[in-house]
Amino acid sequence: MLQVENTLFTIVMLTYFAAMILYFAFIAVKRDGLAKAALILQAAGFILHTEALVCRGIGAGRLPMTNQYEFATAFAWGLCLVSLIFVVRFKFPVLGAFAAPVIFLIIGYAAMQSREVKALMPALRSNWLGFHVSTAIIAYGAFGVSFVLSVIFLMRDRMKAQGFLDQHIPNKEKLDLISYRSVSLGLLFLTFTILTGAIWAERAWGSYWSWDPKETWSLVTWIIYAMYLHLRIRRGWNGRAAAIFAAVGFVCVMFTYIGVNVLLPGVHSYA
Amino acid sequence: MKKIWKFLSSMKFAIILLAVLALACSAASLITQGQSYEWYARQYSERTAALIVALHLDDAFHSAWFLLINAFLCVNLLFCNLLRLPQLIARTKAEADPARAIETEGTAQAGPVRDPGRVFKRLRMPNPISTATADGREALFSSAHRAGLWGAWVCHLGILLLILGFGLGQMTQRQYTVYGVPGQTRPIGDTGYLLTIDDFEVGLRPDDTVEQYTADITVRDVDGRGSQSASVSVNNPASLYGMKFYQNSTGWAAKINVQKDGAPLQDDVVCAGEYLAVKDKPELVVFFSAFYPDYVMTPGVGPSTATGALKNPAYLYQVYYKEQLLGMNVLMPEEELTIDEYTVTFTDPQNYTLIQIKVDHFTWLALIGGLLTMLGLILAFYVQPARVWAMKGDAGWTIHGLSRKGGALFRDRLIAAAREEDADASS
Numbered sequence: 001m002l003q004v005e006n007t008l009f010t011i012v013m014l015t016y017f018a019a020m021i022l023y024f025a026f027i028a029v030k031r032d033g034l035a036k037a038a039l040i041l042q043a044a045g046f047i048l049h050t051e052a053l054v055c056r057g058i059g060a061g062r063l064p065m066t067n068q069y070e071f072a073t074a075f076a077w078g079l080c081l082v083s084l085i086f087v088v089r090f091k092f093p094v095l096g097a098f099a100a101p102v103i104f105l106i107i108g109y110a111a112m113q114s115r116e117v118k119a120l121m122p123a124l125r126s127n128w129l130g131f132h133v134s135t136a137i138i139a140y141g142a143f144g145v146s147f148v149l150s151v152i153f154l155m156r157d158r159m160k161a162q163g164f165l166d167q168h169i170p171n172k173e174k175l176d177l178i179s180y181r182s183v184s185l186g187l188l189f190l191t192f193t194i195l196t197g198a199i200w201a202e203r204a205w206g207s208y209w210s211w212d213p214k215e216t217w218s219l220v221t222w223i224i225y226a227m228y229l230h231l232r233i234r235r236g237w238n239g240r241a242a243a244i245f246a247a248v249g250f251v252c253v254m255f256t257y258i259g260v261n262v263l264l265p266g267v268h269s270y271a
Numbered sequence: 272m273k274k275i276w277k278f279l280s281s282m283k284f285a286i287i288l289l290a291v292l293a294l295a296c297s298a299a300s301l302i303t304q305g306q307s308y309e310w311y312a313r314q315y316s317e318r319t320a321a322l323i324v325a326l327h328l329d330d331a332f333h334s335a336w337f338l339l340i341n342a343f344l345c346v347n348l349l350f351c352n353l354l355r356l357p358q359l360i361a362r363t364k365a366e367a368d369p370a371r372a373i374e375t376e377g378t379a380q381a382g383p384v385r386d387p388g389r390v391f392k393r394l395r396m397p398n399p400i401s402t403a404t405a406d407g408r409e410a411l412f413s414s415a416h417r418a419g420l421w422g423a424w425v426c427h428l429g430i431l432l433l434i435l436g437f438g439l440g441q442m443t444q445r446q447y448t449v450y451g452v453p454g455q456t457r458p459i460g461d462t463g464y465l466l467t468i469d470d471f472e473v474g475l476r477p478d479d480t481v482e483q484y485t486a487d488i489t490v491r492d493v494d495g496r497g498s499q500s501a502s503v504s505v506n507n508p509a510s511l512y513g514m515k516f517y518q519n520s521t522g523w524a525a526k527i528n529v530q531k532d533g534a535p536l537q538d539d540v541v542c543a544g545e546y547l548a549v550k551d552k553p554e555l556v557v558f559f560s561a562f563y564p565d566y567v568m569t570p571g572v573g574p575s576t577a578t579g580a581l582k583n584p585a586y587l588y589q590v591y592y593k594e595q596l597l598g599m600n601v602l603m604p605e606e607e608l609t610i611d612e613y614t615v616t617f618t619d620p621q622n623y624t625l626i627q628i629k630v631d632h633f634t635w636l637a638l639i640g641g642l643l644t645m646l647g648l649i650l651a652f653y654v655q656p657a658r659v660w661a662m663k664g665d666a667g668w669t670i671h672g673l674s675r676k677g678g679a680l681f682r683d684r685l686i687a688a689a690r691e692e693d694a695d696a697s698s
């Protein structure tokens with residue numbers, strides 16, 4: 001099973017890469033057909049990716065979300081899922097084009113991690129862990145999409161009026177609303193992640209919140225996005241500032257995910 | 272006075288507080304918590320260390336200023352919610368009132384269409400009611416998802432309860448630890464309860480990694496009026512007598528047997544890390560400093576254990592006399608340690624368990640707070656209040672809609688729904 005997963009993973013990476021190239025070609029050549037092809041390829045990659053995760057789960061005999069490799073590939077999967085949903089729902093292929101390199105970067109990061117299957121320590125053997133990590137994947141994926149949307153928003157002013165991109169990107173009001181949809185999806189799932197994490201920590205360690213660096217940074221991330229929500233409501237704040245905030249939020253997400261493990265020790269050091 | 276009240280309940284103050292809280296948390300996570308002045312002085316500089324200690328950054332999450340930020344946040348949330356409650360009730364009523372809705376300008380307009388009922392259906396607006404405009408024209412009105420108006424309010428209430436539950440828990444909770452090997456009974460702090468460890472099992476997988484730690488425990492009160500038993504393992508705590516018991520950690524214990532001139536003197540179970548004073552000569556102390564279940568000696572590194580399984584046990588001890596170190600070494604099971612007339616042997620290695628006991632009367636409040644926060648977010652994000660009304664004109668019905676949350680996206684949906692209806696009707 002793990003052998004199958006290994007092969008599938010490589011195919012998934014190549015598929016995402018090909019989808020990314022097609023997306024770039026769509027923008028370079030300005031042909032809508034290419035965007036459709038890229039989207040189909042990305043969706044195919046996503047289905048294979050899902051199979052790879054299932055194989056890993058069967059091979060390891062547990063949820064495949066407990067170490068850096070597994071979480072990184074699941075993160076790429078979550079980002080792919082949320083970006084597909086947003087691309088289709090808002091008919092917004094340019095979003096797919098901007099998200100593709102981020103997905104590829106994250107799956108590339110996964111490829112660099114050790115794929116060894118290790119037995120779980122007792123504290124990690126909990127159903128709450130499943131909820132905790134799977135909600136985190138959706139939250140991170142949604143925040144990834146809002147990051148990409150912020151980048152598009154901030155670049156929008158520089159685009160030639162009536163140009164190809166200008167016509168394929170919603171106006172700023174709609175961009176802001178779509179970004180709000182992705183941030184709110186992310187914040188809802190981050191709240192769920194923190195809540196299930198707290199319930200799990202209480203059962204495993206006897207304390208539902210202990211200011212471990214990863215907990216603290218997930219709270220900081222949560223606060224940043226809460227501020228984004230309020231700043232967005234307040235009049236006088238234009239979309240630009242909100243977009244910058246959403247981008248900063250994703251930097252916090254990445255710090256919580258990678259930076260904390262590397263720089264700050266704590267009980268989360270295994271994932 | 273009114274100004275202060277207004278500021279304390281304002282969203283501006285909320286944003287400031289949230290920013291301060293985020294900064295405080297990130298600063299505190301970057302500075303290792305709970306160290307001494309000397310430690311910080313070594314790590315940074317004396318000036319920085321003095322600053323860290325003066326600002327309580329060494330224990331930021333329990334400092335007075337951190338508490339103060341949270342107290343302000345609670346006041347802010349409470350005032351904001353109190354202030355908004357009457358407004359919200361009024362708005363919820365107004366949203367459902369066709370007369371008032373129709374007077375307002377919609378944010379979206381489309382039409383004319385022939386069958387407005389089908390447009391309402393497409394927009395998933397339930398049960399449009401017949402009404403009339405001010406100038407007497409026929410009209411239809413539907414208001415939906417008013418619960419969404421309450422999202423922020425419920426979310427804020429949830430956060431308030433969450434902070435209160437956590438804070439009260441921190442202030443009033445009590446924690447104890449009891450450790451021992453099966454058969455031992457120890458008091459649980461000052462609670463008046465005794466904890467007996469009936470059994471303790473370390474479940475190993477075939478590759479000798481640990482799968483689970485399980486302790487069977489019995490708790491009885493000192494007066495012996497009854498008892499309660501439970502099995503606790505990692506991720507499966509138990510509640511007995513209003514206290515919660517967690518399987519926290521484990522370690523090794525062994526029997527230390529002391530003989531004097533060949534005659535048995537004492538036989539005690541001692542956990543690794545504990546001291547044993549010789550019975551008739553308390554100045555003589557044996558310190559059981561470490562246990563290696565699968566002993567290996569690596570030159571240049573020292574003693575260690577290869578696996579967690581009991582395959583090749585060895586004991587590391589130190590001997591003190593009047594607090595002077597006499598010697599230290601590793602003892603194998605059959606080896607004896609002789610100090611003058613005393614002979615010491617280590618036998619029967621076994622796992623001890625460390626049980627953590629916690630009493631927190633406010634966890635439920637924090638949990639309710641957390642759930643309300645979730646519920647509030649779902650309402651705020653996914654239940655978008657919307658009003659749609661149709662007015663009859665000469666060419667058909669014009670469709671109007673208003674959704675503050677939905678904005679341009681709602682406008683698109685409304686226009687699309689009207690257009691689809693139009694296309695359907697003409698085909």
Ligand code: HEM
Nearest residue numbers: 226229233280281282285344347348351423426430648651
């Ligand atoms: C600390 C004190 C806080 C105050 C005084 C405050 C105040 C407010 C106010 C006045 C609104 C406007 C509601 C509206 O126009 O419908 C609002 C919206 C909201 N607040 Fe807060 N807030 C606070 C903290 C938070 C926090 C920590 C969160 C965490 C996520 C939060 C989540 C929300 C949400 C979800 C909304 C609705 C936003 C939307 O629907 O776009 N608030 N808040």
